Amino acid sequence: xxxxxxxxxxxxxxxxxxxxxxxxxxxxxxxxxxxxxxxxxxxxxxxxxxxxxxxxxxxxxxxxxxxxxxxxxxxxxxxxxxxxxxxxxxxxxxxxxxxxxxxxxxxxxxxxxxxxxxxxxxxxxxxxxxxxxxxxxxxxxxxxxxxxxxxxxxxxxxxxxxxxxxxxxxxxxxxxxxxxxxxxxxxxxxxxxxxxxxxxxxxxxxxxxxxxxxxxxxxxxxxxxxxxxxxxxxxxxxxxxxxxxxxxxxxxxxxxxxxxxxxxxxxxxxxxxxxxxxxxxxxxxxxxxxxxxxxxxxxxxxxxxxxxxxxxxxxxxxxx
Amino acid sequence: xxxxxxxxxxxxxxxxxxxxxxxxxxxxxxxxxxxxxxxxxxxxxxxxxxxxxxxxxxxxxxxxxxxxxxxxxxxxxxxxxxxxxxxxxxxxxxxxxxxxxxxxxxxxxxxxxxxxxxxxxxxxxxxxxxxxxxxxxxxxxxxxxxxxxxxxxxxxxxxxxxxxxxxxxxxxxxxxxxxxxxxxxxxxxxxxxxxxxxxxxxxxxxxxxxxxxxxxxxxxxxxxxxxxxxxxxxxxxxxxxxxxxxxxxxxxxxxxxxxxxxxxxxxxxxxxxxxxxxxxxxxxxxxxxxxxxxxxxxxxxxxxxxxxxxxxxxxxxxxx
Numbered sequence: 001x002x003x004x005x006x007x008x009x010x011x012x013x014x015x016x017x018x019x020x021x022x023x024x025x026x027x028x029x030x031x032x033x034x035x036x037x038x039x040x041x042x043x044x045x046x047x048x049x050x051x052x053x054x055x056x057x058x059x060x061x062x063x064x065x066x067x068x069x070x071x072x073x074x075x076x077x078x079x080x081x082x083x084x085x086x087x088x089x090x091x092x093x094x095x096x097x098x099x100x101x102x103x104x105x106x107x108x109x110x111x112x113x114x115x116x117x118x119x120x121x122x123x124x125x126x127x128x129x130x131x132x133x134x135x136x137x138x139x140x141x142x143x144x145x146x147x148x149x150x151x152x153x154x155x156x157x158x159x160x161x162x163x164x165x166x167x168x169x170x171x172x173x174x175x176x177x178x179x180x181x182x183x184x185x186x187x188x189x190x191x192x193x194x195x196x197x198x199x200x201x202x203x204x205x206x207x208x209x210x211x212x213x214x215x216x217x218x219x220x221x222x223x224x225x226x227x228x229x230x231x232x233x234x235x236x237x238x239x240x241x242x243x244x245x246x247x248x249x250x251x252x253x254x255x256x257x258x259x260x261x262x263x264x265x266x267x268x269x270x271x272x273x274x275x276x277x278x279x280x281x282x283x284x285x286x287x288x289x290x291x292x293x294x295x296x297x298x299x300x301x302x303x304x305x306x307x308x309x310x311x312x313x314x315x316x317x318x319x320x
Numbered sequence: 321x322x323x324x325x326x327x328x329x330x331x332x333x334x335x336x337x338x339x340x341x342x343x344x345x346x347x348x349x350x351x352x353x354x355x356x357x358x359x360x361x362x363x364x365x366x367x368x369x370x371x372x373x374x375x376x377x378x379x380x381x382x383x384x385x386x387x388x389x390x391x392x393x394x395x396x397x398x399x400x401x402x403x404x405x406x407x408x409x410x411x412x413x414x415x416x417x418x419x420x421x422x423x424x425x426x427x428x429x430x431x432x433x434x435x436x437x438x439x440x441x442x443x444x445x446x447x448x449x450x451x452x453x454x455x456x457x458x459x460x461x462x463x464x465x466x467x468x469x470x471x472x473x474x475x476x477x478x479x480x481x482x483x484x485x486x487x488x489x490x491x492x493x494x495x496x497x498x499x500x501x502x503x504x505x506x507x508x509x510x511x512x513x514x515x516x517x518x519x520x521x522x523x524x525x526x527x528x529x530x531x532x533x534x535x536x537x538x539x540x541x542x543x544x545x546x547x548x549x550x551x552x553x554x555x556x557x558x559x560x561x562x563x564x565x566x567x568x569x570x571x572x573x574x575x576x577x578x579x580x581x582x583x584x585x586x587x588x589x590x591x592x593x594x595x596x597x598x599x600x601x602x603x604x605x606x607x608x609x610x611x612x613x614x615x616x617x618x619x620x621x622x623x624x625x626x627x628x629x630x631x632x633x634x635x636x637x638x639x640x
Contacts, residue, residue: 004432008406029350108344124359
């Protein structure tokens with residue numbers, strides 16, 4: 001995917017400066033906006049903790065939130081496979097409506113196309129989102145400073161593992177639920193309390209490790225993680241071991257990292273922890289070293305340091 | 321499709337007021353914007369006069385232009401079928417780049433998903449677009465006045481027929497090319513020359529007839545057409561007769577109707593005709609009668625009047 005973006009899309013479109021960000025920053029008249037679009041092809045359509053409808057709302061809303069933008073409007077476009085049970089569509093649309101309400105956005109425009117059986121897969125959804133940026137707001141990897149702390153809002157790996165279990169019909173007790181959630185409120189709370197967020201990223205495809213590697217490369221700096229501060233639930237860890245997956249590479253849909261000045265770590269964590277489900281396990285997972293080596297290192301509880309590289313193999317397909 | 325929109329999407333989303341328009345009108349800060357999104361699933365990917373790439377740019381740009389907006393930014397999201405020839409993707413992306421340049425928009429953000437063979441069909445593209453609206457600009461069916469003239473910028477039916485011929489491998493000489501084109505410049509010229517456009521609509525899915533019926537119903541008025549003023553090329557007419565299609569219901573991708581004061585017809589047509597390919601066959605095809613009957617009538621050259629109803633049967637699938 002990164003190859004596609006670098007070789008085909010970036011040279012053709014004006015995305016080069018946006019490719020490493022969750023949304024584009026635009027000037028429209030007097031206004032600064034964030035604009036993003038994602039297609040959702042998750043399989044199965046329904047999974048513990050969510051469905052393609054809520055995912056398509058929160059996924060796009062979170063991309064806007066990661067720019068520090070206040071998400072306002074979404075479009076919703078559907079590609080339906082012929083023969084789709086209309087009750088399924090209704091459930092998905094209801095879920096989108098509920099999610100939009102929770103995230104504080106309005107779905108204002110859309111489109112529907114129908115393709116023949118075997119040319120689609122139930123429902124694909126595209127949502128594009130527009131968010132409002134405050135004047136001078138500029139949250140990008142280039143804003144990261146030496147010694148910035150890296151905060152993470154909760155435990156990792158639940159979305160990817162819940163999809164995997166639903167798809168492969170693996171029954172674990174208790175059921176692992178996706179962490180899918182809107183990140184608008186928690187991010188806005190940090191900003192409103194005066195936390196100087198230098199950069200943010202949600203930990204979707206490729207998980208924590210991919211997000212950090214992209215940032216390290218975009219900003220040319222070293223990120224040093226403390227493994228013991230990264231929360232992974234025993235269930236997720238167990239399933240990952242069983243399936244040979246590394247939870248640091250597994251997708252999340254309600255987890256993000258924020259780069260903040262070291263002096264603001266305590267205040268930030270106390271704000272984050274006030275969001276029960278979204279922040280109770282918030283922690284400081286590492287720090288930034290300005291260096292010429294763009295890399296991510298991780299120190300385990302025995303003080304052994306290893307390099308966390310970009311995933312080179314096959315990623316779990318269609319998790320979002 | 322209209323049933324889907326009315327029964328499922330409109331009640332769930334805030335689209336009710338926008339459902340009968342090409343784009344939503346939004347307030348963002350001090351700015352008024354038009355916002356729209358369409359997914360493109362055209363089959364085949366390449367057809368005489370265009371391809372899914374140029375279609376995905378012009379289609380969305382034209383939706384914005386129909387609101388009187390100046391299109392500025394597009395997103396471009398791809399759903400690719402596993403095994404897709406990368407050369408095809410490159411051709412499509414190049415075509416999008418060229419189209420964006422011609423239409424004066426920037427493609428600023430996007431996304432790519434890959435689905436398994438048999439779960440997609442080559443390439444699906446979603447584009448969402450943002451356009452700038454001038455203060456007080458309000459082009460909607462509700463703006464139509466009694467005796468407004470209805471202008472059409474050219475001959476009908478070429479897009480749908482070119483797709484049909486390409487799909488069914490029908491070889492006609494000369495080849496019928498899609499009318500696919502960006503409508504920004506011609507619309508902006510009309511507005512800048514002071515033409516009071518009350519309403520506009522591009523004649524895509526369902527053609528002229530569907531667009532007029534939707535407008536007649538939205539604004540509760542009667543539209544009276546003169547068939548002899550509607551241009552249809554002999555080739556398109558011939559293929560339509562052969563295939564049992566009515567060209568008034570066939571899709572176009574570079575044709576639109578504008579409702580203007582009768583006093584501005586001549587001036588409008590002379591502006592439109594100055595756009596060689598896009599306006600040389602521009603004509604006044606009818607007038608508005610305010611009445612309680614929301615319907616579209618058409619008078620043929622023998623002065624016989626018939627009602628042009630909404631298409632009830634199957635439309636040609638996947639023409640955009």
